[in-house]
Amino acid sequence: MGPEPAAARAVPGRAAPxxxxxxxxxxxxxxxxxxxxTAFRVWxxxxxxxxxxxxAVVVLGAAQYAGEPSPVLAARLKHALALYRDGLAPRIVTVGGKQVGDLYTEAEAGRRYLTARGVPATAIDMVDEGTDTLGSLKSVAARAGQEGWSSALVVSDPWHSLRARTMARDAGLDAWTSPTRSGPVVQTRETQARYIFRETGALLYYRLTHASAETENTGLG
Structure with missing residues (x-):
C-alpha cells in the first residue's frame, strides 16, 4: 500500500486560523x-x-474664574469680537453653564468681556445652559428656533471645529466654523498634536453614540 496522499493527511479545519x-x-x-x-479631517x-x-456668531464656552474668562475662553471671545466688528453678524451668542460653586456662568463671563469692549448688551444673547458642546449647541439651536434665526459661525479652538460643526448641524443650525488662531491650545506643536488626537477620539465617539465625550477642563466636551 503506497504512502497516504498529502491532502488526506491534512488536519481538518487547519485553514481556519x-x-x-x-x-x-x-x-x-x-x-x-x-x-x-478622521484625524486628517480634524486637521x-x-x-x-x-x-x-x-x-449669529456663537462662542462656545470654556472655563471662567469669578466672571473672568480663562485664556482659552478669552481667545475665543476676542475672535468673535473681531467677526462682529467686521459686520458678519448682528449678534454674538455666548454659551455655557457653570460648575458647582461658581457665581457666574461661562455665558455671563463672555457677556461681561464683550460689553467691556463696547458691544451693546442688546447685541449679545446669553445661552447659559449646557456643560458640554453637545448640550450647549442643542440649547443654541432651540433659542434660534424661538427667535427666528438659523445660520451661525461657531467660534472655538481649531481642533474642536469639525466636531462642533457636526454637532451644530445635527442640532439643526446652518453652521460653519471660524476657529481661533491664538490662545493656549495653539501654542506648540505638542499641544496641537495632543488636541488633534483627543478630538479624533471624541468625534468618533460622537458619531457612534451621538453623545458628547467629556474632555475635562478644556471646554471641548
Missing part, C-alpha cells in the same frame, strides 16, 4: 483608515475659516 488572521488584519487596517481619515477643518455673513 489563516482566515481568522486575515479577518483580524482587515479589521485593523479598516480601523487605521477610519481613525487616520483639515481646523485650517479653514468659514467666515461669511450669518445670523
Amino acid at each position: 489563516r482566515w481568522i488572521r486575515r479577518l483580524l488584519l482587515g479589521t485593523v487596517l479598516m480601523a487605521v483608515i477610519i481613525v487616520g481619515g 483639515q477643518v481646523a485650517r479653514v475659516d468659514g467666515d461669511r455673513p450669518v445670523d
Whole structure:
C-alpha cells in the first residue's frame, strides 16, 4: 500500500486560523483608515475659516474664574469680537453653564468681556445652559428656533471645529466654523498634536453614540 496522499493527511479545519488572521488584519487596517481619515479631517477643518455673513456668531464656552474668562475662553471671545466688528453678524451668542460653586456662568463671563469692549448688551444673547458642546449647541439651536434665526459661525479652538460643526448641524443650525488662531491650545506643536488626537477620539465617539465625550477642563466636551 503506497504512502497516504498529502491532502488526506491534512488536519481538518487547519485553514481556519489563516482566515481568522486575515479577518483580524482587515479589521485593523479598516480601523487605521477610519481613525487616520478622521484625524486628517480634524486637521483639515481646523485650517479653514468659514467666515461669511450669518445670523449669529456663537462662542462656545470654556472655563471662567469669578466672571473672568480663562485664556482659552478669552481667545475665543476676542475672535468673535473681531467677526462682529467686521459686520458678519448682528449678534454674538455666548454659551455655557457653570460648575458647582461658581457665581457666574461661562455665558455671563463672555457677556461681561464683550460689553467691556463696547458691544451693546442688546447685541449679545446669553445661552447659559449646557456643560458640554453637545448640550450647549442643542440649547443654541432651540433659542434660534424661538427667535427666528438659523445660520451661525461657531467660534472655538481649531481642533474642536469639525466636531462642533457636526454637532451644530445635527442640532439643526446652518453652521460653519471660524476657529481661533491664538490662545493656549495653539501654542506648540505638542499641544496641537495632543488636541488633534483627543478630538479624533471624541468625534468618533460622537458619531457612534451621538453623545458628547467629556474632555475635562478644556471646554471641548
